[in-house]
Amino acid sequence: xxxxxxxxxxxxxxxxxxxxxxxxxxxxxxxxxxxxxxxxxxxxxxxxxxxxxxxxxxxxxxxxxxxxxxxxx
Numbered sequence: 081x082x083x084x085x086x087x088x089x090x091x092x093x094x095x096x097x098x099x100x101x102x103x104x105x106x107x108x109x110x111x112x113x114x115x116x117x118x119x120x121x122x123x124x125x126x127x128x129x130x131x132x133x134x135x136x137x138x139x140x141x142x143x144x145x146x147x148x149x150x151x152x153x
Contacts, residue, residue: 094106
């Protein structure tokens with residue numbers, strides 16, 4: 081956790097090359113809460129000397145309760 085407020089959370093991860101993933105990178109995730117909504121941000125910075133394979137995303141599962149609402153623009 082690199083920064084936290086009651087309505088936001090910033091997380092950072094710095095990966096050095098290892099046997100499981102031989103490419104170094106920096107990753108960040110930010111979560112911000114607003115009135116009845118959340119803003120999510122993912123970022124990836126390649127710190128290797130050449131291009132590497134990478135993909136980012138969130139798992140598409142959301143619990144649906146009787147009053148749950150999920151909206152995307």
